[in-house]
Amino acid sequence: MPDRPSPEEIEAARTPAGGWKRDQLAAWGVSWPPPKGWKDELIGRWEAAQPDGAPPPQHRPAPADFAQDMLDFG
Numbered sequence: 001m002p003d004r005p006s007p008e009e010i011e012a013a014r015t016p017a018g019g020w021k022r023d024q025l026a027a028w029g030v031s032w033p034p035p036k037g038w039k040d041e042l043i044g045r046w047e048a049a050q051p052d053g054a055p056p057p058q059h060r061p062a063p064a065d066f067a068q069d070m071l072d073f074g
Helices: 007-012 022-027 038-049
Strands: none
Touching: 007 038
16 A cells, blocks of 8 residues: 655655656555656645644744844735
8 A cells, every 4th residue: 555645744855856756656556657646646645634624734834033023004
């Protein structure tokens, strides 16, 4: 049975040139050349395998050096 990679794992597997290697796609059950919509299909399979659908995105705190000006248009 092929792996069900998360959307984050799919993006992390990109090569420096921005594509994916043939052997990585094969491990996920994607044929070569990859058909149109393969990424959406993988993400859909992963979401369907989650108990309550896809988990919410992880909250990332702002960097310590981030400053936001408040604008009041009121």
